[in-house]
Amino acid sequence: MPKTEPRTTVTDANYVGRISALKGLVVRVDIEAKQPEEGELLAVDGCPGVFLQVNFFEGSSAVCVNINNDIDLRCGLKVSATGKKVSVPVGPDTLGRVFNALGQPLDNGPEITSNRKVITEASGIKSYRKAHSAELLETGLKVIDFMTPFVKGRKIGIVGGAGVGKTVLTMEMIHNVTRDNKKNLSIYCGVGERIREGNELYETLKETDVLKNTVMFFGQMDATPAIRSMVGPAAATAAEHFRDEEGRDILFFVDNIYRHVQALTEISTNFGLIPSEGGYSPTVYSELRRLQDRLSSTEKGSITSVQAVYIPADDLSDPAVQSIAQQLDSVLVLSRSIAEQGIRPAVDLLQTTSSLLTPQIVGQRHYDLVAKVQAIMQKYDSLKNIIAIIGENELSPADRQDYQNAKKLISFFSQNFAVSEHLTGKPGEYFTREQTLSGVEEILGSDPSKTDKQTKDQPEAKPGDSNQTDAQTKEE
Numbered sequence: 223m224p225k226t227e228p229r230t231t232v233t234d235a236n237y238v239g240r241i242s243a244l245k246g247l248v249v250r251v252d253i254e255a256k257q258p259e260e261g262e263l264l265a266v267d268g269c270p271g272v273f274l275q276v277n278f279f280e281g282s283s284a285v286c287v288n289i290n291n292d293i294d295l296r297c298g299l300k301v302s303a304t305g306k307k308v309s310v311p312v313g314p315d316t317l318g319r320v321f322n323a324l325g326q327p328l329d330n331g332p333e334i335t336s337n338r339k340v341i342t343e344a345s346g347i348k349s350y351r352k353a354h355s356a357e358l359l360e361t362g363l364k365v366i367d368f369m370t371p372f373v374k375g376r377k378i379g380i381v382g383g384a385g386v387g388k389t390v391l392t393m394e395m396i397h398n399v400t401r402d403n404k405k406n407l408s409i410y411c412g413v414g415e416r417i418r419e420g421n422e423l424y425e426t427l428k429e430t431d432v433l434k435n436t437v438m439f440f441g442q443m444d445a446t447p448a449i450r451s452m453v454g455p456a457a458a459t460a461a462e463h464f465r466d467e468e469g470r471d472i473l474f475f476v477d478n479i480y481r482h483v484q485a486l487t488e489i490s491t492n493f494g495l496i497p498s499e500g501g502y503s504p505t506v507y508s509e510l511r512r513l514q515d516r517l518s519s520t521e522k523g524s525i526t527s528v529q530a531v532y533i534p535a536d537d538l539s540d541p542a543v544q545s546i547a548q549q550l551d552s553v554l555v556l557s558r559s560i561a562e563q564g565i566r567p568a569v570d571l572l573q574t575t576s577s578l579l580t581p582q583i584v585g586q587r588h589y590d591l592v593a594k595v596q597a598i599m600q601k602y603d604s605l606k607n608i609i610a611i612i613g614e615n616e617l618s619p620a621d622r623q624d625y626q627n628a629k630k631l632i633s634f635f636s637q638n639f640a641v642s643e644h645l646t647g648k649p650g651e652y653f654t655r656e657q658t659l660s661g662v663e664e665i666l667g668s669d670p671s672k673t674d675k676q677t678k679d680q681p682e683a684k685p686g687d688s689n690q691t692d693a694q695t696k697e698e
C-alpha cells in the first residue's frame with residue numbers, strides 16, 4: 223500500500239476491539255464490538271498499510287497474522303473490520319503485469335481495483351480432469367522430452383538441492399516453450415526465492431515479447447511468511463480464472479513450491495502449533511494438496527505446471543519433498559554429484575521418474591528406448607562400484623560396452639542453455655523430439671530404419687527393427 227494513504231480511522235460501525243497481545247507476527251485482538259469473519263482483513267487505527275488477517279478465534283479474541291509486519295504495533299491500539307479478504311485482480315487487464323500476493327502492483331503500473339477475486343476461494347468448478355488425449359509439448363531439452371515428457375494439463379517437478387540448477391532449467395523451459403508460441407498464456411509464481419531472479423526473468427520476458435501474455439506474482443525471500451504462503455494461492459486464483467472463465471490453456475511456473483511449505487510452517491511455528499513429521503506445520507500436507515488440486519485441468523481449459531522443488535540438505539526422503547513429489551506426474555531429479563562433473567542439466571537418470579511414460583502417451587518406440595536407457599543406467603550404477611575395485615579392463619566385453627554406452631548417454635543428455643549463454647559463452651541448443659530419439663537409438667546401436675512394426679503414433683519409425691526383443695514384439 224502506498225504510504226500516502228490517509229490515516230486509518232476507526233468508526234463505530236466497524237470497530238472490532240483492541241490489540242491485547244503481540245508475539246512475532248501473531249496479533250491477538252480482544253473483540254469488544256463487531257465480530258470479524260475468519261480470513262477477514264482488519265485495519266489498525268493510525269497505522270496505514272497494516273493489515274491483520276484473522277486466522278482463528280480463541281474465547282473472545284481473534285488471533286491474527288500481521289501480514290506485512292513493517293510497522294511496529296503495540297497493545298491497546300484500536301482495530302476495525304474492513305469487510306475484505308485478500309484478493310487479486312484477474313482477467314485480461316492483468317496480462318503483462320507483476321503483482322505481490324495481495325494483488326498490489328510491483329511494476330509501478332496502476333493498481334487494478336475492479337475484477338478481483340479472493341485468493342482462498344477456489345473456483346466453483348470441480349477439478350476433474352478432462353479426458354482429452356495426451357498432447358505432448360516439445361521443450362527442446364533432450365532429457366525432459368525423453369525422461370519426463372511435458373504433457374498438456376499435467377505437472378512436472380524439477381527437484382534438487384541448493385544450487386544444482388533448478389532455476390536455470392525452469393528459465394530455459396520458459397524460454398523454449400514460449401519461443402515459438404508467443405500467444406501461450408503463462409503465469410509465473412515466485413515464492414521465497416531471490417529478488418534478483420524475478421527481476422531478470424521480467425526483463426528477459428520483456429525483451430522477447432512474451433511478457434504481454436504473462437502474469438507474474440512474487441512473494442520473494444524478503445517477504446513475511448504470510449505473504450510467501452499467499453503467493454501460490456494468489457497465482458492459482460489468476461490461473462483458475464483464465465481456465466474457467468475464458469477457457470484458456472495455461473502454462474504455470476513456480477519457483478519454488480517448497481518455499482510455500484516453508485512459509486506455512488513458519489506461520490504455524492508463530493502460532494505455537496505442534497509440528498508434524500519432519501518439523502513441518504501440522505496442516506501443511508492438506509494445504510499443499512489443496513493448492514495442487516487447484517492447478518489441475520477441467521473440461522474448460524488446462525493448467526500445465528512446472529514446479530521447482532528445493533530439497534533441504536539434499537535429502538530426497540524429506541517428508542515435504544515426498545509429499546510434493548506424490549502430487550506431480552513427472553519428477554526430474556537434479557543431483558549435486560552430477561552437477562559437480564559439469565554436466566548440465568545435472569539430471570539423475572535413475573531417480574527421475576514419470577507416470578506419463580506409457581506407450582499410449584509417448585508411443586511404443588519412445589517407451590522401449592526409455593526402458594533400455596533405464597536398464598543400462600541401472601547396470602552402470604552397479605558396474606561403477608566393481609570398476610572401483612577391479613578396473614574397467616576386467617569387465618566382460620558386454621559389460622564394458624554397456625558401461626561405455628551409459629557414459630555416452632550421460633553426456634548425450636547434457637546440452638547448452640540459451641539462458642546461460644552469458645555464463646558458458648556457448649549458444650543455446652534446441653533438439654526436436656525426433657532428434658533426441660534417434661540420438662539415443664544411435665548410442666544404443668539400434669537403427670530405426672530396421673524397426674519391426676510401425677506404431678500408430680510413431681510415423682517416424684520404419685518397418686524392420688532387428689533390435690526389438692521378443693517381449694516387445696509380443697506387447698505390440
Ligand SMILES: Nc1ncnc2c1ncn2[C@@H]1O[C@H](COP(=O)(O)OP(=O)(O)OP(=O)(O)O)[C@@H](O)[C@H]1O
Nearest residue numbers: 383384385386387388389390391566639642645646
Ligand atoms: N545449464 C547451465 N549452464 C551453466 N551453468 C549453470 C546451468 N545451470 C546451473 N548453472 C550454474 O549453477 C548456478 C546455480 O543454478 P540455479 O540458480 O539454477 O540453482 P538452483 O537449484 O535454482 O539453486 P537454489 O536452490 O539456490 O535456488 C547458476 O548460477 C549457474 O552458475
Ligand SMILES: [Mg+2]
Nearest residue numbers: 388389390415
Ligand atoms: Mg533457484
